[in-house]
Amino acid sequence: MMASRVRKAVLPVAGLGTRFLPVTKAVPKEMLPICDRPGIELIVAEAVEAGLTELILVVARGKEAIVDYFHRSPALEAHLEATGKLELAREVRRVGELATVMTMRQEEALGLGHAVRTAAAAVGDDDFAVLLGDDVIDAAQPAIGQLLDVHAERGGCVVALMPVPPDQTNRYGVIGGERVGERLTHIAVMVEKPPPAEAPSNLSIVGRYVLPGRIMRILAQTKPGRGGEIQLTDALAVLAAEGQAWGLEFEGERFDTGNVLGLLRANLHYALKRPELADGVRALLQEFEGR
Ligand code: UTP
Numbered sequence: 001m002m003a004s005r006v007r008k009a010v011l012p013v014a015g016l017g018t019r020f021l022p023v024t025k026a027v028p029k030e031m032l033p034i035c036d037r038p039g040i041e042l043i044v045a046e047a048v049e050a051g052l053t054e055l056i057l058v059v060a061r062g063k064e065a066i067v068d069y070f071h072r073s074p075a076l077e078a079h080l081e082a083t084g085k086l087e088l089a090r091e092v093r094r095v096g097e098l099a100t101v102m103t104m105r106q107e108e109a110l111g112l113g114h115a116v117r118t119a120a121a122a123v124g125d126d127d128f129a130v131l132l133g134d135d136v137i138d139a140a141q142p143a144i145g146q147l148l149d150v151h152a153e154r155g156g157c158v159v160a161l162m163p164v165p166p167d168q169t170n171r172y173g174v175i176g177g178e179r180v181g182e183r184l185t186h187i188a189v190m191v192e193k194p195p196p197a198e199a200p201s202n203l204s205i206v207g208r209y210v211l212p213g214r215i216m217r218i219l220a221q222t223k224p225g226r227g228g229e230i231q232l233t234d235a236l237a238v239l240a241a242e243g244q245a246w247g248l249e250f251e252g253e254r255f256d257t258g259n260v261l262g263l264l265r266a267n268l269h270y271a272l273k274r275p276e277l278a279d280g281v282r283a284l285l286q287e288f289e290g291r
């Protein structure tokens with residue numbers, strides 16, 4: 001397996017989070033907790049574990065809390081140390097040092113493609129990874145690392161794929177192509193949110209991508225598509241038409257933390273993995289059964 005040379009990751013967290021209103025009026029959805037940490041921390045940790053060392057957060061007005069979270073808080077650390085809460089002080093410091101992040105600001109929520117394009121000056125000509133702030137994936141090998149391995153061998157763009165129930169294709173970017181491995185597809189077409197009758201398959205793109213630097217030039221030419229937004233899928237479709245797109249059905253479990261039930265499901269999953277919480281969660285599940 002070739003080691004990936006990709007070091008940059010773009011994390012677009014500038015969306016409005018309408019599926020989570022009203023809380024997202026004042027709190028970024030990426031900061032909603034999975035147990036005791038914001039979902040975005042799990043995604044940043046995934047990137048770091050996969051060797052991505054230069055993280056670019058694409059933020060918007062009202063998303064400052066996300067940026068603060070990944071910086072140090074010396075006053076808080078000092079207070080915790082002075083009051084003997086050394087364990088907590090270490091944890092707070094660890095999160096502040098998890099990654100070096102730079103931020104770019106998307107002035108208007110014009111779509112995911114536009115958000116990625118906002119990072120162009122920070123990305124330059126380099127190939128880069130994209131991790132969406134509301135797709136949490138629990139995997140033995142980081143999902144983005146699995147994609148980076150494919151990219152090191154094949155180049156082009158690599159997207160994460162997941163089969164979805166056929167009646168849900170209208171919520172995702174959907175691909176069609178030729179299967180070239182147990183989990184790998186050479187993508188021929190990509191369609192953003194097709195109604196089931198128009199979907200080329202039920203293999204849908206979820207929030208992990210490895211992209212070539214030149215996608216920025218393609219995005220600069222991409223016109224608004226479905227919903228009037230500049231769609232990343234439309235730019236990727238250009239690469240697919242050139243035979244330069246691959247899709248990997250990654251190994252791992254994905255949680256859509258951008259809606260209420262998805263976040264609840266993620267909370268149950270991660271709580272059951274924590275020895276100090278698992279028994280309590282099982283007791284709760286029993287208590288609520290049949291209500
Ligand atoms: P979503 O459509 O899931 O996020 O976009 P949203 O727009 O925040 O949420 P809803 O649908 O209104 O509830 C996928 C990802 O793209 C980012 C979002 O933050 C999310 O991580 N995004 C989307 C941007 O950064 N900018 C945009 O203009 C749109």
